[in-house]
Amino acid sequence: MTETKADNIPDPELDRAQVWLVMSPAKDHQNDQLVCSDLPDEGRMVVKIEVIPLIPENKGKSATSGESAILKRLQHDHIVRCIDSGECENSDYQDDSGYLIKVQQYFLKMEYVGDNLRTWLNNKGTSPGKLVSILADFSCQCFGALAYLQECGIVHCDIKPENLLVAESPDGKAIIKIADFGFAYDAGKEGFKVCKNGEGAAISGSAQFAAPETKPKHGKEQTQTHKSDIYSFGLTIASILCNYAVIDAGYMRIPDGTDRELTLKKKDIPMVQELVLLIEKTLSWEPESRVTASEAAEEAKELLVAAEAAGAGGR
Template sequence: MAADPHTLRSLSMEPQSTIAQDRVGALLNGRYELLRLVGAGGMGAVYEARNTWTGRRVAIKVLHPAFAQNEEVLARFFREAQAATRIAHPSIVEVLDLGQDGADGVYYIVQEFLEGRDLRAEMDEVGAMSPRRAVELMAPVMAALAAAHAKGVVHRDIKPENIFIAHGPDGAVTPKLIDFGISKMVDLEPDLLRRTTPGTTLGTPYYMSPEQCRGDAGLDGRSDVWGVGAVLYEMLSGSLAFEAPNYNSLIVKIVTSAPAPLAERAPEVPAELAAIVHRALTASLDARLPSMEAFLEALRRYPLDRPSAPPMPCVPARRRAVVPAVAGLGVACALLLALASRGSAVHSAPAPVARPAATRVEVIAPAAVETVPASAVAAPPRAIARPRRVAAPRTAVRPASRVELAPPVVAPPPLERSANGALILPP
């Protein structure tokens, strides 16, 4: 019997947690003991269970009894088990059994039990991911989808909730694609293909391709390319590729517009990677990445190990010789500055030379004569004040000469006194 859309909506919206919880502890088909309820939805429930014959821990998806006579729902339920078995990929959850309970007639799928959490929970915790992390998580899923497409299976419901990040006993992480419930086997008989009526939309709206939103017939792997692009967009930016206040507005937006550039939502995402994601989200099928293999290959070519722009090297600025602009700077100060600027290490100042308090040092400069107290020569000052310019005595004026800085030495040479009591500076 065909499914009535109104009945499907009302049943899927009906809370099933109470009914599902009542099954905990039951023995399904005389073999599977239901240990605990993992999750419940409108279509059924998932349990952690144990195969009492082998002792293996498994996950069992039980279809709600209300759908036991619904041909369309049953076809989708069987298709999920058949599709996963048909592909047999390490990044697709393994289906172990499919059956019907002999006691109350409910249908069930037995799958491998996975430890971990889905991608939605991961994204809710960490927010936007680095390009490396996003690609590492999605590449195995894309390889699984490529294998599915090669077997004629289109998933049609790519979303973070259907990507499970499984943790193995050894700590290895294996992303796995789950829930092929609305997958489409493109080589099935025409009567089975007609179970999905053209003009109906199947999938999660935020990740549906434009052709899915329009209800087009003849969907192929490029719809999954779009779905993966929408998930990668959200992983990299922390934002949905398309948002709208209601379902109808969202459908119109997906069909008629392009997503906001990743450069605006996540400027740190490299332009090359953003371009790959946007090509997957191209509305035109002809312009979109042609296959999941092409999408995966484009990501593999992207240099994830390429280092980002290195920071500027932290090299100490080279010390430059400072030549004071003020003419007539005291030679004792200039000598000390020269020693410091050329990297000479002066561990201690020379011992002060006893001088009469009135003794002054005469310094000959091109434009003026400057005098500083001799006591200033005894030790290097902590701060160099701007020298005071005074008129030069006529007797002290000599032809202008260039003051040359002495080569670096450990300590200044001793100063000698002239006959008139002035200090004689070294040449």
């Protein structure tokens, strides 16, 4: 994400969404698209801009427009907040060949949160001992947000460390928020995505953190549901535990049809076994065997209380 001023956003590229961290513009500057009064009190926000050609087959295909429609419905402490969204007047765009084509420009303005989860942990210099309490806290927050998304019928489809953003409140408490709803869809309205042998709804998201039911298998249906998001979050936490050598990397090498198991390397960290057992419940091969987001949020809350009582909570 590139930082810029609100009065100096570069021209967007055709058919490609671009994301900018927008700072306060020059004094008294006004712009039809980025009005100064939209900026939050801290004077910065994230803006996603997308330009698509005005042709019949592109009608309703703006990913940014779809993302904004979902974000506008959501109000949760651990989901990134939408400030505004819309579209600019139709305009001419000069392509690489020099031809002028009619385009539609969409924009989505969101709150600025902070670094993604992995970067934030690296910058904090977090020790393995403190990591368990931090991850228990973040798990409680994120499982609560995933439970809320399920209530709203929304499947995120791309839970991974880069899409979990961390801010610190004035009292020093770390707050994590789910971001980037570019692949999200409304299962309550559309039904769950289903694809078989390449036909049906497109299954999306990062392959590294994808649930097994979302991956292509000849003759079998691919699906993407709320339980897929839970699996992806479990893999996210497992990857961080592995990076800090709390567990080994064996969980990444499993045959089809097998639940992932996490093997501890550092067993002396308070409450680490309980955290690992919770995350394993998210990593069952069969979606119906996974813990629900609400159940996981309650377990994470109990785990956090126990970890802090055991002295693992100091940051």
